[in-house]
Amino acid sequence: MVTYNTCPRDCYDTCSILTTTEGGRAVRLQGNPRHPMTQGFLCWKIQNALKFVYSPQRLLYPLKRVGKKGKDDFKRISWEEAYREIARRIEEVQAKHGPGAILPFDYFGHMGLLNKQFSQRFFNVLGTSKCSPTVCSLAGRTALQYVYGGYWGIDPEEIQDSKLIIFWGLNGPWSNLHGYNHVKRAVRKGAKFYLIDPLKTCELGKHLPIKPNTDGVLALGIANYLISKGLYERSHVEKYAYGFDKFLEVVKEFDLERVSRITELPREDIVELAEDMYRLRPHFIHLGFGMQKHLHGGEAVRTIALLPPLVGGFRVHYSNTDRELDLGFLQGSQFIGRGTLQRAPTTYNMAQLGRILQTEEIKFLFVFNTNPMVNLPNQNLVRKGLEREDLFVVAHDLFLNDTCSYADIVLPATSFLESFDVHVCYYHNYMSINQKAIEPLGEAKPNYQVFRELAGAMGLKSDEIFPPEREVVKEFLARSKAVDFTLEELEREGFLKMKARPRDVYPTPSGKVEFYSQLAEKAGLPPLPGYYEEERNGYPFQLITANLMHITRSQFHNVWQEEIEPIVLINEEEAREKGIKDGELVRLRSALDTLTMKARPTRDIKKGVVLTYGGLWPKLCGGKGVSALIPDEVQAFGGNAAYNSTYVQVEKVGRRDQG
DSSP, X not given: OEEEEEOOSSSSOOOEEEEEEETTEEEEEEEOTTOTTTTTOOOHHHHTHHHHHTOTTOOOSOEEEOSOTTXXXXXXXXXXXXXXXXHHHHHHHHHHXXXXXXXXXXXXXXXXXXXXXXXXXXXXXXXXXXXXXXXXXXXXXXXXXXXXXXXXXXXXXXXXXXXXXXXXXXXXXXXXXXXXXXXXHHHHTTOEEEEESSBOOOSSSEEEOOOTTOHHHHHHHHHHXXXXXXXXXXXXXXXXXXXXXXXXXXXXXXXXXXXXXXXXXXXXXXXXXXXXXXXXXXXXXXXXXXXXXXXTHHHHHHHHTTHHHHTTOOOOBSOTTOOXXXXXXXXXXXXXXXXXXXXOXXXXXXXXXXXXXXXXXXXXXXXXXXXXXXXXXXXHHHHHHHTOTTOEEEEEESSOOTTGGGOSEEEEXXXXXXSXXXXXXXXXXXXXXXXXXXXXXXXXXXHHHHHHHHHHHTTOOHHHHSOOHHHHHHHHHHHOTTOOSOHHHHHHHSEEEOOOOOTTOOOSTTSSEESSOHHHHHTTSOSSOOOOOOOOTTOXXXXXXXXXXXXXXXXTTTTTGGGOOOEEEEEHHHHHHTTOOTTOEEEEEOSSOEEEEEEEEETTBOTTEEEEEEOOOGGGTTTOOGGGGSOOOBOTTTTOBOTTOEEEEEEEOOHHHHO
């Protein structure tokens, strides 16, 4: 039998999969060749995903902690015992501290609409506290809202007709493999390609090794050059731009000499890029999430977003999740606080979970679809918070990861092959189905089933809150303006394209692209873009973190740990100056902590920058990961985490230290 499935990972591509099962067991995964974007090819992770699904490390039964937090000392219990204990603890916290002392902590470990959005109904009914999604792309989305009034962008299917393509802070071969394949085809047809990144991640086109955190300066320099040379579309700007005259006063300060000095890019490369933007149209600028993960990252995104309108374009591509989908219905906004809410729910910044837990205001934490002990900044403070004995923690996951180690109750989750779901993508505009291909392993359950059954155990109207999944999906599709098809049609085809929003409509206060942002001004931010230099405080290297090809966030590390070794990339010339050879141990020292790993000198990384891989489990890497080095300060744009505003010293570890 063959079923339609969809990769649920937090990834641009959201691949459509054909799963072959024999005797109730999945035996083959292959890409759906009909899908216009993913075109039948699966990344390395999903080609090997059956090893993940059928891993002997899978959690198969509910567990209850019997030992000290962090020691993985659990006993097996039944689901009935688990529900009874969780319900009792929730009711106790509600009675003593109110629903605000309960905090669901989840992200996009599973991108399915049911597993991510439908599950929120349980907490909306209780009226609990919430977390804002600040650990990935919120700064960029906020910036684009200030400029465009929304953050939908160019359809990536337009890559094939683009004359100029720019990956700005994006590792295409690892993070957006299928998009990168489309770019390669466009280049073969004659398109010109630029990679703007401190790290050279591909051999295609021209690489501009920009100094991190200066992307906005480069954009201002390009704008200055285009305007001063008359290489911009005046009629287009007059029609679509607001506050352009005020913007002119800003760009005057960013001449080529200053921009070259700040960005550490040659003057002639800046000129070439600027002239290509005017000469080669249409173009496709894809902004990666990494470039906005520093204290002024949102500022950079909004500045770059102003470049296409200068030369007759409309938008950049960033995150295409800003669609007319009724997620509020799916999340159960109609149930918020029914009968229990005494005040508006508190919204916390999830990037600062360690700080949140230190206040002791939160007494109950329910973690699902994420692994905060691995992925959040200030790892040591997060650990300290999870060690609190007065904090009751429930974790729902497929594996006993570092967060589960600190839980009081651990619940086994299903893989994507074991439950029904529907997916949308933050890259392309296709919705796809995920059919149940196999029965759940052991006693694993999808989280929407867990919350339905937990609601029943608490005496809530579980049938009203959580109707059957197919019924909910049908109503969701009918309510969503971006959808003009039925569930039955989606199941028959496997994927269908949603309606795209018009590129030339800008729901800003002026109805135009706002070079002078009234929304930013209302939010207490400068209405015009600028440049703000960061303090290094004596630490000479800027630390950048990224995902390995083998993992997504922290998923897959335990399954493929033999293929993964913690390393740090350092410029080979700087390594030579420090006497560091390939494979030798070095110590990274930040203001928070130190971390030792093997060095990998390379000419592909810019001087003054080091890169190491996030998402590695501390329990598999000597007890701590790179997040222990990363501060939990957040930026003004959306309160987004600033992972890449981390500065370190790099020291060679001597023989005595190694021993």
